[in-house]
């Protein structure tokens with residue numbers, strides 16, 4: 001699943017089209033159900049803005065195209081007119097380059113989704129106070145891990161960065177949000193922003209400390225990393241039961 005850093009990377013590549021008049025093709029029939037190319041074709045692309053796991057393309061005249069990549073979507077940017085095989089969802093063609101969306105299951109032509117999203121963890125600088133304010137109003141009985149994955153509270157953190165962040169910050173995903181202090185919440189947000197920024201800049205070495213390391217020894221204390229599904233979507237949490245003390249998810253849920 002693309003997380004915020006993947007989206008920011010795509011947004012950087014897409015900046016090559018910003019300021020250009022773009023020509024729009026919608027080859028994929030499912031995309032055509034969502035987008036009328038005539039609404040965008042020939043307009044100047046004014047900005048490409050990543051927010052969490054979403055990309056917003058702002059066109060002249062106030063048109064906004066929203067793309068969410070879900071599990072499989074991918075934007076590629078290459079020289080205009082490059083041959084391709086397969087049926088992309090959308091092609092935005094500028095003077096020298098074109099952006100091609102493959103498998104992009106969420107596309108819409110309005111800005112409503114923007115209002116539902118929390119502050120972007122990869123904004124520079126991230127607005128931690130805004131995220132903390134949303135967390136302060138959120139359901140205190142939900143687990144901390146689930147709360148941080150809620151894109152309406154904090155935009156951009158997915159499973160993998162959640163596991164790495166909470167391991168780094170030594171915080172359990174299983175404590176109730178209401179039992180996590182403001183300082184701990186801030187620590188988790190700052191840690192997520194730092195790790196994801198390093199990944200985006202290419203300064204974080206590859207590899208994981210908790211994510212998908214179930215049953216293997218914690219690289220800090222040697223205890224075995226555990227995993228358990230969390231939240232309504234049952235997304236897998238990974239944590240070290242020794243350095244990240246908290247309730248056991250089996251008895252907590």
Ligand SMILES: [Zn+2]
Pocket residue numbers: 218219220221222223240241242243244
């Ligand atoms: Zn440990």
